[in-house]
Amino acid sequence: MRTVSELPGLSGSTGAGSSAPELNWAGNYRYTAASIHRPRTLEEVQEVVAGASKIRALGSRHSFNAIADSPGSLVSLEDLDPGIRIDAATRTVTVSGGTRYGTLAEQLESAGFALSNLASLPHISVAGAIATATHGSGDANGNLATSVAALELVAADGTVHRLNRGSSPGFDGAVVGLGALGVVTKVTLDIEPTFTVRQDVFEALPWDTVLGNFDAVTSSAYSVSLFTDWSGDDVAQAWLKSRLSGSAASSDAGSTLAGEAFAAGTFFGGTRAGVARHPLPGVSAENCTEQLGVPGSWSERLAHFRMAFTPSSGEELQSEFFVRREHAVAAIGELRALSDRITPLLLVSEIRTVAADKLWLSTAYGQDSVGFHFTWKQRQDEVEKVLPVMEEALAPFNARPHWGKLFHAGADAVAELYPRFSDFKDLAERMDPEQKFRNEFLARKVFGN
Ligand SMILES: Cc1cc2nc3c(=O)[nH]c(=O)nc-3n(C[C@H](O)[C@H](O)[C@H](O)COP(=O)(O)OP(=O)(O)OC[C@H]3O[C@@H](n4cnc5c(N)ncnc54)[C@H](O)[C@@H]3O)c2cc1C
Incomplete structure (x- = not known):
C-alpha cells in the first residue's frame, strides 16, 4: 500500500x-x-x-x-524500483524518474554502456534534471534532456501517457516540463557503448588569451569548463574532459589541440595543475572526480563531483544564465565589468557550452549556447539584489535563466526568451486543465497569474 x-x-x-x-x-x-x-x-x-x-x-x-x-x-518517486532496463538493440535505457544519475551511470558502465554526458554532480534525479534542462558541458553536447527518447507520465486525472521522440505531438514541449504537465514515472534515454575519458586541469589562463581564442578553447576537448571569480586578469582553472575512445573520439575536433596541451603542459597560456583540484579555491579535491590525465570510465569523470561525496560546497546558492554562443565574449565583458558587485558574493563561477536543441523550454532551444554559472555564498538577500543588475547587463543578449537556480525575471520577461513559450502554456493547459500541478513559482515565472 x-x-x-x-x-x-x-x-x-x-x-x-x-x-x-x-x-x-x-x-x-x-x-x-x-x-x-x-x-x-x-x-x-x-x-x-x-x-x-x-x-x-x-x-x-x-x-x-x-x-x-x-x-x-x-x-x-524515491521508493519506486529504479527498474533500470537496458535495450542494447535500440541503444536505450529505461529508468524510473526518481533514479539518480549516479546509480544509473554505475549500472550502465558495468553493462558496457554510457550516457553521452552528465551534469557537474551525479546526485540528481533523472526526471528532476530533465525537467529543468540541466546540462554538462561540450560544444557538441546537448543538455541532459536531449538524450530523452521517451517519457511515461501520469497526468492530472491519473491516466498514464507515453510520449515518444519523433512521433508524439507535444514531446518537444513535455521533456523540459518544469513539473507542470504531470509526474514523469519513467524516462527512456539514449545510450552508447562505454568510453574512456581523461580529465586535466590547467590554471591561470590569461583572460585576453581565452577571449581571443574562445571557440578554440571550448572546442579543445569533449567537455570544457572554465572557472573564474570574474576579478583579475586570469581565468582560474580550465577543466578538460577528453574522450579517448568510442565513436565520438574521431569527431572530437579539439583532440589534437588537447593532445598538444598535454604534451607541453600549457593550454592557452595556462599551466597544467600538478595536483588534483577542486573548483573552489582551497577546498580539498577529495570530492572531485579523477584528474591528472588518468584515463578511465566516463561514469567517473564526466561529472566534476563524486557520488559518495558532497558536491560543490554544500553551503551555497546558485544562478546561471545562457546566451547564444556568438555573444559569449561580449557577455563575459559585461560580467567582468560587474565584478565589484559579483565577486564579493561569489564562491566561484563556471563557464560551459551547450549544443542547440529543439525542446521548447530548454535554455539552449534553437541556439548553441554558453552558460554562465554562479556558485554564491549563502547570502541570499544580497544575491537577490545583484541578480537584477546582472540580468539587465545580460538583457541585450536575451540571457535565459536556469529553471532550477535563483533568478529575478518574471513571466513577462521570461516569455520573450522562448519562441515556443505560448505553445508550452497551451500544452500545460491541455494536460492540466484544473491546474493541479501549478505552484507559486510557475505563476510568477511562467504563467503570469
Ligand atoms: C551542487 C549542485 C550542482 C549542480 N550542478 C548543475 C549542473 O552541473 N548543471 C545544471 O544544469 N544544473 C546543476 N544543478 C541544478 C540541478 O541540476 C537542477 O536544479 C535539477 O533540477 C535538480 O534535480 P532534482 O532531481 O533535485 O529536482 P528537484 O529540484 O527536486 O525538482 C526540480 C523540478 O523537477 C520537477 N520534477 C522532479 N521530479 C519529477 C518527476 N518525476 N516528474 C515531473 N517533474 C519532476 C519538480 O517538480 C521541479 O519542477 C546543480 C545543483 C546543485 C545543488
Missing part, C-alpha cells in the same frame, strides 16, 4: 497539519507543502495524483528556488 507521510521535520516529530517542512538540498528553501507521498508502484502514483487537488513531483531537492514546491502535497 502506498505510504503518505508528513514531510519530515528536521528535529522531532510533527503532528498532522503542523509539520515542519523539509528543506531543499542547499537549505535555502523550505517547502510549504503539507505532506509528501511515497508511492511504490505506478498504480499508487496514479491513485495519489488522481486523488489530489494540488500536487507536484519532487526530485532529489537540488534546485535552489521554489520550482518543486506545491501548495498541496508532493510526490517523491
Whole structure:
C-alpha cells in the first residue's frame, strides 16, 4: 500500500497539519507543502495524483528556488524500483524518474554502456534534471534532456501517457516540463557503448588569451569548463574532459589541440595543475572526480563531483544564465565589468557550452549556447539584489535563466526568451486543465497569474 507521510521535520516529530517542512538540498528553501507521498508502484502514483487537488513531483531537492514546491502535497518517486532496463538493440535505457544519475551511470558502465554526458554532480534525479534542462558541458553536447527518447507520465486525472521522440505531438514541449504537465514515472534515454575519458586541469589562463581564442578553447576537448571569480586578469582553472575512445573520439575536433596541451603542459597560456583540484579555491579535491590525465570510465569523470561525496560546497546558492554562443565574449565583458558587485558574493563561477536543441523550454532551444554559472555564498538577500543588475547587463543578449537556480525575471520577461513559450502554456493547459500541478513559482515565472 502506498505510504503518505508528513514531510519530515528536521528535529522531532510533527503532528498532522503542523509539520515542519523539509528543506531543499542547499537549505535555502523550505517547502510549504503539507505532506509528501511515497508511492511504490505506478498504480499508487496514479491513485495519489488522481486523488489530489494540488500536487507536484519532487526530485532529489537540488534546485535552489521554489520550482518543486506545491501548495498541496508532493510526490517523491524515491521508493519506486529504479527498474533500470537496458535495450542494447535500440541503444536505450529505461529508468524510473526518481533514479539518480549516479546509480544509473554505475549500472550502465558495468553493462558496457554510457550516457553521452552528465551534469557537474551525479546526485540528481533523472526526471528532476530533465525537467529543468540541466546540462554538462561540450560544444557538441546537448543538455541532459536531449538524450530523452521517451517519457511515461501520469497526468492530472491519473491516466498514464507515453510520449515518444519523433512521433508524439507535444514531446518537444513535455521533456523540459518544469513539473507542470504531470509526474514523469519513467524516462527512456539514449545510450552508447562505454568510453574512456581523461580529465586535466590547467590554471591561470590569461583572460585576453581565452577571449581571443574562445571557440578554440571550448572546442579543445569533449567537455570544457572554465572557472573564474570574474576579478583579475586570469581565468582560474580550465577543466578538460577528453574522450579517448568510442565513436565520438574521431569527431572530437579539439583532440589534437588537447593532445598538444598535454604534451607541453600549457593550454592557452595556462599551466597544467600538478595536483588534483577542486573548483573552489582551497577546498580539498577529495570530492572531485579523477584528474591528472588518468584515463578511465566516463561514469567517473564526466561529472566534476563524486557520488559518495558532497558536491560543490554544500553551503551555497546558485544562478546561471545562457546566451547564444556568438555573444559569449561580449557577455563575459559585461560580467567582468560587474565584478565589484559579483565577486564579493561569489564562491566561484563556471563557464560551459551547450549544443542547440529543439525542446521548447530548454535554455539552449534553437541556439548553441554558453552558460554562465554562479556558485554564491549563502547570502541570499544580497544575491537577490545583484541578480537584477546582472540580468539587465545580460538583457541585450536575451540571457535565459536556469529553471532550477535563483533568478529575478518574471513571466513577462521570461516569455520573450522562448519562441515556443505560448505553445508550452497551451500544452500545460491541455494536460492540466484544473491546474493541479501549478505552484507559486510557475505563476510568477511562467504563467503570469
Ligand atoms: C551542487 C549542485 C550542482 C549542480 N550542478 C548543475 C549542473 O552541473 N548543471 C545544471 O544544469 N544544473 C546543476 N544543478 C541544478 C540541478 O541540476 C537542477 O536544479 C535539477 O533540477 C535538480 O534535480 P532534482 O532531481 O533535485 O529536482 P528537484 O529540484 O527536486 O525538482 C526540480 C523540478 O523537477 C520537477 N520534477 C522532479 N521530479 C519529477 C518527476 N518525476 N516528474 C515531473 N517533474 C519532476 C519538480 O517538480 C521541479 O519542477 C546543480 C545543483 C546543485 C545543488
